[in-house]
Amino acid sequence: MYQKKAYQAILESKCPKCREGSMFVFPLSKINKFTQMHEICETCGLRFEVEPGFFFGAMYFSYAVNVAVLIITGVIMWLFNIRDLVIFIVTVLSIVILLLPLIFRYSRVLFLHLFGGVKYDDSWSRGE
Ligand SMILES: [Zn+2]
Numbered sequence: 727m728y729q730k731k732a733y734q735a736i737l738e739s740k741c742p743k744c745r746e747g748s749m750f751v752f753p754l755s756k757i758n759k760f761t762q763m764h765e766i767c768e769t770c771g772l773r774f775e776v777e778p779g780f781f782f783g784a785m786y787f788s789y790a791v792n793v794a795v796l797i798i799t800g801v802i803m804w805l806f807n808i809r810d811l812v813i814f815i816v817t818v819l820s821i822v823i824l825l826l827p828l829i830f831r832y833s834r835v836l837f838l839h840l841f842g843g844v845k846y847d848d849s850w851s852r853g854e
Pocket of ligand 1: 741744767771
């Protein structure tokens with residue numbers, strides 16, 4: 727049976743244990759419900775919040791991404807000789823708000839995959 731690679735599971739926001747079950751209830755296109763997660767993996771039964779408050783740590787991920795957006799925007803504007811603070815703030819805020827659903831989801835996905843301590847296990851697919 728075909729097995730997903732870890733990066734595919736991350737890209738597709740899949741469970742780190744089985745790489746099949748979705749972590750989120752709705753596709754990203756349902757933009758008003760982007761935060762809703764499954765509590766338990768529908769495929770293998772893994773509890774996504776591996777310990778209470780686990781996803782609190784994912785906030786540091788999104789924070790780091792937002793800081794990166796701020797710095798990159800600043801550098802680009804500086805390179806193009808745009809030295810207007812208001813334009814800078816509006817640009818950064820627009821990018822951060824536009825990316826919010828993506829950053830929210832992928833910081834959780836990455837955090838769970840990297841720090842959740844969940845090992846890949848395909849035994850569910852063999853019916854064990
Ligand atoms: Zn699973």
